[in-house]
Amino acid sequence: MEEQKTLFIDYSKCIGCETCEAVCRFLYDTPRIAMSRTIDGEIVPLYCQHCEKAACQRVCKRGAIHRDAQGAVLHDPMKCRGCETKDCLIACPYAAFFATCKGVAVAKCDLCKKRRAEGLHPACVEMCPCDAIKFIDRTAIASLKTEASEEAFKRVMAHIRPKKFVD
Amino acid sequence: MSLSSHTGVMNFGFLQTKNAPAINRSVGIIGAGPSGLAAAGLLASQGYEVHVYDKLPKPGGLMVFGIPSHRIPADRISRGVRDLERRLGVTFRTNTKICCSAPMHEEEGDHFAADILGLSDLTDNHDAVVICSGSWKSRKLTIEGSDLAGVYSSLQFLFPIRAIKYAHSNVSMPDVKGKKVIVIGAGHSAVDVVDSARTLGAEDISLVYRRTVAEAPCGKFEIDRIQEMGVSWLEKRTPEAILGSDHAEKLVVHNGVTGEREELDADIIVSAIGEIPTPPFQKELGLENVRKGDVRWLNMTAMDNVFVAGDVLSGPSKIGKAVYSGLRAARSLANWLDLKAQSREAEYNFDADKISR
Secondary structure (H helix, E strand, O other): OOOOEEEEEOOOOOOOOOHHHHHHHHHHOOOOOEEEEOOOOOEEEEOOOOOOOOHHHHHOOOOOEEEOOOOOEEEOOOOOOOOOOOHHHHHOOOOOOEEOOOOOOEEOOOOOHHHHHOOOOOHHHHHOOOOOEEEEEHHHHHHHOOHHHHHHHHHHHHHHOHHHHOO | OOOOOOOOOOOOOOOOOOOOOOOOOEEEEEOOOHHHHHHHHHHHHOOOEEEEEOOOOOOOOHHHHOOOOOOOOHHHHHHHHHHHHHHHOOEEEOOEEEOOOOOOOOOOOHHHOOEEEOHHHHHHHOOEEEEOOOOOEEOOOOOEOOOOEOEEEHHHHHHHHHHHHHOOOOOOOOOOOOOEEEEEOOOHHHHHHHHHHHHOOOOEEEEEOOOOHHHOOOOHHHHHHHHHOOOEEEOOEEEEEEEOOOEOOEEEEEEOOOOOEEEEEOOEEEEOOOEEOOOOOHHHHOHHHHHHOOOOOOOEOOOOOEEEOOHHHHOOOOHHHHHHHHHHHHHHHHHHHHHHHOOOHHHOOHHHHHOOO
């Protein structure tokens, strides 16, 4: 099986500069990685983690979400009918589906599918000034985690899933 | 296919897929900060000959000379610059200031400029020019005593810390070891000043802000963090005057809660209350109209073939905004030159371009 690559953001290295969102917006108009400001004022990018067991894939009634050979979870606008219930958007634990006003009305990260086909890395990874975004094999993520990155990740999760993380 | 790896590089040429053939067009870019480097990357990827001019001894702009190195690894930027030079053939002319209406030495970093060119030198030698000169002037305090020794703006304070590496005789580090430092403001540069003062061995640091922590632009998380480091957070205090005979000794503030006047002891006072864009030829370029979107062509100034992008256009913001603006201006420039080459300038549809602004 081919390497299963995904994104990993070390939130303890991220300075909230918005470069990832900016290059994504430049390439795709609706950014698929989006900045969010927490109650405590930390500015963080929310992004698709291309989960091994993807909730979005499970809930989609149209089968419009599938996984490619490299492990990227892709949204297929041909099959998507843009349902009003937006099950995928609600199911995503990382708030990484984005509503648009065009077409099927959702957009998500495809790990820069066309760039990958040309042998390039996702644009956000390339342009991050802080080296906070990695494009790596899923199995290698554990080795990148530090105490600081885990703590910062928890703060982000408490921001996007407040109920679940309140003690 | 193996993915080309650019680990450890801020890859400004991220749009390049394969070597684009040279197209015999030359572009001059003023300023090697995030917007200038992003524009350079896009244009060089499309086969343009790109020259980047910067007044400082090293490309990177405020990513290198403003933001402390614990936030942005400096070598990641310099490797990105080297990649632009070697892989994409971009030429850098550092220590070169493009002359402007404002007197020299008014902006931070001017004293590094060894060579001074006029804008016409660039327009004569290049098919087009992009101005990405950023915001290099700090907003200054206007209260009594603001011109005393020991009073700095955030850039005056932060710039030498990074610039001293280039061993310029005109740069001296602020001497804060063992001193009492007061920082005014609660944005990200205020926090950067606090962190740097602490690293440089300040004895006592206070952060003074006229509003509350809930309104601090840097957010509660950062305020909590610096308080944990032992920094005093003094909110609802409006600076009124700086006292001292020849050197700042006290900051007088009005306490918005008690209504009292307080005198805070200080050896060094740093105001981190924002930066001002520093455009060359503000009027000639009609930047006010570009800001309002009242232009013939996206990001083009009143001068033909002269474009503008980044903080110099929209005021101090964030690296991401500057990058986006630089990329958009570069794309707009390439489209403009293409259409112009066919004498079809009139076909430009500004409203269509506006949709995705």
